[in-house]
Amino acid sequence: MGNSSLQIIAENVSVIASPKTWIEGGAIQQLQTTAKLPGMHRVVGMPDLHPGRGYPVGAAFFSVGRFYPALIGGDIGCGMRLLKTDLSIAKLSLDKLVKRLGNIDAPLIEQNDFWRERVRSYQLQESGFEPSLGTIGGGNHFAELQQITEVFDQQIFSAHGLDRKQVMLLVHSGSRGFGGQILRQHIEQYGHHGLAEDDAAATSYWQQHQQALHFALCNRSLIAERICANLATHAEPILDIHHNFLSEVSIDGARGFLHRKGATPADEGLIVIPGSRGDYSFVVQARLGNQGELASHSLFSLAHGAGRKWMRSECEPRLKQRYTVAQLSRTALDSRVVCHDKGLIFEEAPEAYKPIDSVIESLQDAGLIHVVAKLKPLISYKTSGGCCL
């Protein structure tokens, strides 16, 4: 690549980030630790890299002979679904839309027969987590209505059925408690040592992982259906991409396992990289070309968002003097925030995240993406419940 956005940390450790992109030292430390795991061939941090529970978030890990469920984390199948709604941008009233959206936190299967039937129509295997289907969850998960403000490549834009006159819907959620249970049960039995590929337990994890990926995708689809029903509209899915998952691939002639944790695949078509609730999102196309070096150095992966800059626990102390909760319910881009949970509205403040420009520029400088369109938030929905608000 030979550019300033590729940082070589060690022989098999690299980070894709421009010099001006903030990367916390602790995250690099975690990246180097994972690089030393048995069988690990290469690890790469994306520009949204930040520290996680033991292992970093915003990274991809390639191992041979064994794989590590803990590197995927508990939210197996977490991802982004982008849809084009039938709502017209013209004459939009955000306050009316917020009212019509209402509360979408309760289990869908507890709503009525219509929704029970909609959930059943997905024919998911029984998991015990059926009440979570159609619900967004907490943390960084959200559903957001967006407006396309700029188009950089009209041809790709139109070819994917995008239209700047229509409101977009972005859903970020995953497998809820289901993936968490799969990881917890795995760790209880096998610890953090990973699994040899020919171990029977590897097959078992693999099957459960596939089930969680499907659960997560169906969950995003149900969330979108539910939002559309409340807004009396219909939406056409443009893309749905996981960023927490395991896959079997060949890289530099070695067949092995690619772990993605907060890393969007660069080989599954058009993707969306969202900024914080107070920042833009970008629809981009990966540019892997046919040179193996670019693809293998990035492990066929891209950033999955802006990446946290502040730990959750330091957000409220740092911001409560500066903003009231009412102020946090609007953003600098004049979007509305639905988050009736005081802790969460601080934890997810735009200030807690890196500027999305630095993430997009890093990927562009590295030659990894082609930017197609820019979207601004209209309404960011987190939760209507929670406490203390």
Added chain:
DNA sequence: ATGTGC
């Protein structure tokens, strides 16, 4: 992240 932990 979490039908969330003592």
